[in-house]
Amino acid sequence: MRKIYLPLTKKVIKTLRLGQEVLLSGSVLTARDAAHKRLAETLKSNKKIPVSIKGETIYYTGPTPTMPGRIIGSCGPTTSSRMDQFTHILLRHALLGMIGKGERSKEIVSAIKRFGAVYFITIGGAGAYLSEKVKNSKIIAYRDLGTEAIRRVIVEDFPAIVAVV
Amino acid sequence: MRTINSKLIAETVKELCIKANLELRKDILSALRRAREKETSSKARGVLDIIIYNALLARKKRLPICQDTGMVVAYVAIGQEVRIKGVFRKAVERGVAEAYRCSYFRNSIVMDPLRRKNTKNNLPSIIYTCIVPGKRLNIRISVKGFGCENISRTRMFRPTDSASLIEDFVVEAVKDSGSRACPPVYIGVGMGGTIDKATLLSKEAVFRSVAGCSRKRHIAKLEKSILAKVNSLKIGPMGVGGRTTALGVSVLSYPTHIAGLPVAVNISCHATRDARKVI
Structure with a gap:
């Protein structure tokens, strides 16, 4: 299976094929509904967001609390379409990759293609398994959001399928 | 009349919340395995393999099967010859809160549908009760992701x-x-x-x-x-x-x-x- 190293580049994205199974290794940010709402509102009012998303990949997940002796709790993907309403502005600020589950809206599919970005799906409901692919995790913004805080996560051989490119 | 202490209800609810989140139902696991055997698409087989492996891993390492550990819905059939000592609702909720705290499950409940502030203990839960003949309590805990x-x-x-x-x-x-x-x-x-x-x-x-x-x-x-x-x-x-x-x-x-x-x-x-x- 093809290995992809993160952060992504537009050049690498151009070589990805729809439906291709890949293993992702490197750095991703985690963010879901509440963090997306806050990021989008901040960007819309021309204020600075607490983390740069340029060239980043966002993984839509809200993990369970971390048990002692583990790196992260169960951390499967959440439904991506709920993030559609906030995705366009993030793409405009150079977000390159997204990982989640499920289909995206027509508008977002065409926006992802237009911006030369990529959307991967991974296996929903496999939270325990996917947590074993995480090698490091640290909250870097919006700590008050609890499970919905933004984390910097290092993954290794994280299974994904190219869903929109 | 048979008296059931609310403490026993709390303990049972706690045990069931943990079991539901860590151990995939046997009938579901068997159905996944049967589907894996019948599946002709190699991609689909690969996904089913991971789903099955995830369930086994969750059970063995005591990790939640899914990060969405759900909103707890309790279905309780109460025998009409049972007298409950203590407050029933409080007992159920104590069981839920303890399970979620001790087992590092995700607190996914917000207090107000519009204001959306997390209650931080996965409460409240939803409780359905019905009165049935007998002197037993039949408790079913369901956790469903959204x-x-x-x-x-x-x-x-x-x-x-x-x-x-x-x-x-x-x-x-x-x-x-x-x-x-x-x-x-x-x-x-x-x-x-x-x-x-x-x-x-x-x-x-x-x-x-x-x-x-x-x-x-x-x-x-x-x-x-x-x-x-x-x-x-x-x-x-x-x-x-x-x-x-x-x-x-x-x-x-x-x-x-x-x-x-x-x-x-x-x-x-x-x-x-x-x-x-x-x-």
């Missing part, structure tokens, strides 16, 4: 509508949900009663073994037909294609009014989680 809960729907059909219209409604619900509901799914359908009764039936429907079928012949036929139609959609496990979009269909029905035919569809993900105990 990926699939968001896909659920109801419709009030006309009393003259045919079964095939209901079939189409259910199949359409699965089709619209694509891979968002985490297929392969277990489809619960509630039919009849009032809108609330139909919805409750659609939830209770998935408590039946996924391999089973209705005792009513015409309902069993309906279940079979829906399952065949859903699996011909070729959505497949997590939307990668293949023949396994649903593991099973369970329909529960109830008498209804001459003017109506309420139908509710409850789509439950491949991590359909609940646990039951009689005390």
Whole structure:
């Protein structure tokens, strides 16, 4: 299976094929509904967001609390379409990759293609398994959001399928 | 009269919350394995392999099967010869809060649907009680993630509508949900009663073994037909294609009014989680 190293580049994205199974290794940010709402509102009012998303990949997940002796709790993907309403502005600020589950809206599919970005799906409901692919995790913004805080996560051989490119 | 201490209720609820979140139902696991054997698409087989491995890993390492450890719904049948010592609701909620704190489950409940502030203890839960003969307490805990809960729907059909219209409604619900509901799914359908009764039936429907079928012949036929139609959609496990979009269909029905035919569809993900105990 093809290995992809993160952060992504537009050049690498151009070589990805729809439906291709890949293993992702490197750095991703985690963010879901509440963090997306806050990021989008901040960007819309021309204020600075607490983390740069340029060239980043966002993984839509809200993990369970971390048990002692583990790196992260169960951390499967959440439904991506709920993030559609906030995705366009993030793409405009150079977000390159997204990982989640499920289909995206027509508008977002065409926006992802237009911006030369990529959307991967991974296996929903496999939270325990996917947590074993995480090698490091640290909250870097919006700590008050609890499970919905933004984390910097290092993954290794994280299974994904190219869903929109 | 038999007295049951609320402490025992709290302990039982705690035990069931933990069991439901860490141990995938045996009938679901067996159905996933059977689907894995029958699946012809290699991508779908790969996804099913991971889903099965995830369930085994969760049980062994005591990790939640899914990060969405759900909103707790308790179904409690109370024997009418039982006297509960202490406050029943408080006991259930203590059990839930303790399970979620001790087991590092996610607190996913917000206090107000609009203001959305997390309650940080996964409370409140939803409790359905009914009074039954006897001196026992039958407690079932269901935890459902909202990926699939968001896909659920109801419709009030006309009393003259045919079964095939209901079939189409259910199949359409699965089709619209694509891979968002985490297929392969277990489809619960509630039919009849009032809108609330139909919805409750659609939830209770998935408590039946996924391999089973209705005792009513015409309902069993309906279940079979829906399952065949859903699996011909070729959505497949997590939307990668293949023949396994649903593991099973369970329909529960109830008498209804001459003017109506309420139908509710409850789509439950491949991590359909609940646990039951009689005390």
